Amino acid sequence: EVQLVESGGGLVQPGGSLRLSCAASGFTFSNYWMHWVRQVPGKGLVWVSRIKGDGINTNYADSVKGRFTISRDNAKNTVYLQINSLRAEDTAVYYCARGAWLSYYFDSWGQGTLVTVSS
Amino acid sequence: QSALTQPASVSGSPGQSITISCTGTSSDVGGYNFVSWYQQHPGKAPKLMIYDVTNRPSGVSNRFSGSKSGNTASLTISGLQAEDEADYYCISWTSSSIYVFGSGTQVTVL
Numbered sequence: 001e002v003q004l005v006e007s008g009g010g011l012v013q014p015g016g017s018l019r020l021s022c023a024a025s026g027f028t029f030s031n032y033w034m035h036w037v038r039q040v041p042g043k044g045l046v047w048v049s050r051i052k053g054d055g056i057n058t059n060y061a062d063s064v065k066g067r068f069t070i071s072r073d074n075a076k077n078t079v080y081l082q083i084n085s086l087r088a089e090d091t092a093v094y095y096c097a098r099g100a101w102l103s104y105y106f107d108s109w110g111q112g113t114l115v116t117v118s119s
Numbered sequence: 120q121s122a123l124t125q126p127a128s129v130s131g132s133p134g135q136s137i138t139i140s141c142t143g144t145s146s147d148v149g150g151y152n153f154v155s156w157y158q159q160h161p162g163k164a165p166k167l168m169i170y171d172v173t174n175r176p177s178g179v180s181n182r183f184s185g186s187k188s189g190n191t192a193s194l195t196i197s198g199l200q201a202e203d204e205a206d207y208y209c210i211s212w213t214s215s216s217i218y219v220f221g222s223g224t225q226v227t228v229l
Contacts, residue, residue: 035218037165044122044223045157045165045208059217062120095164104212105155105170112164 002026002108004096009113012086016117020081022096022110030054033099034072034079035106038092046092050099051079086117123148123209123221130227136197139224141209142190147219149190153212156185156194160205168207169194196226204228 008020022034036048049060049070058070069082079096093114097106124142131137141148141156148154152172157165167176169185172192182197192211196203209221 037220045159045210045220047210047218047220050218061217100170103171104151104153104218105167105210106157106165107167107170107176109164109166 002098004098004108004110006094006096006110006113009094009115011116011118013119014086014088014117016086017082017084018086018115020083020094020096020113020115022079022081024077024079024098027098029072029077030074032101034070035097035099036068036070036079036081037095037097037106037109038090039095039112040089040092048094049081083115086115088117091115091117120147120213120215120217120219123211123219125207125209125221125224127222128225128227130229131196131199132229133199133201135199136195137199137226139194139196139207139209139226141192141194141211141221143192143211143219144190146215147211147213148187148192148209150214151212152187154185154187154192155210156183157208157210158203158205159208165208199228201228 003025005023035050051070072079093112095112096110098108100107156169159165172187
């Protein structure tokens with residue numbers, strides 16, 4: 001069974017940094033693109049970033065380029081999202097999701113981790 | 120990249136059919152058969168309902184179907200049931216090698 005478990009969220013001051021983690025199990029992690037999606041409370045889903053199985057190829061939404069960095073450790077079956085210069089508008093639930101094999105959708109999701117940016 | 124356009128809300132009575140539209144451009148919805156749909160209940164993670172425009176994952180009711188015409192994709196729920204009350208989001212792959220979600224639609228079962 002595919003499982004994705006996010007962690008690392010919490011309360012952070014504006015301007016601070018945070019690294020989110022998503023631990024994967026139940027599949028050959030290195031074979032899959034992994035994604036981060038965020039959702040401001042009460043608002044819609046927004047795709048944030050993705051990383052290829054080899055960890056080399058990455059893509060980002062224009063709104064987060066330069067402040068967010070996605071990475072992965074295939075030995076630990078974990079994908080990360082480093083968020084710098086946090087702003088109030090980064091307050092959201094952050095989900096990791098597995099990219100489908102040979103297509104462009106998300107076939108498994110984690111339960112999400114809440115990041116709150118506030119002083 | 121602007122969000123794909125979905126109606127904010129759609130409602131129907133039990134047993135009826137409803138359709139949710141998802142309008143983009145030729146650079147996303149119209150350019151690729153890579154539109155998927157997700158159902159989200161309050162406080163829960165999204166769940167895949169339709170992928171690659173028309174395909175239904177195993178375990179998803181055949182009351183859910185997808186289609187596309189030009190720059191607009193659609194999700195149809197037939198035989199509406201109380202458990203279908205949720206938020207629905209479309210998402211498309213784009214020519215910029217990124218994804219764009221729809222604005223989301225709240226489905227209410229009257």
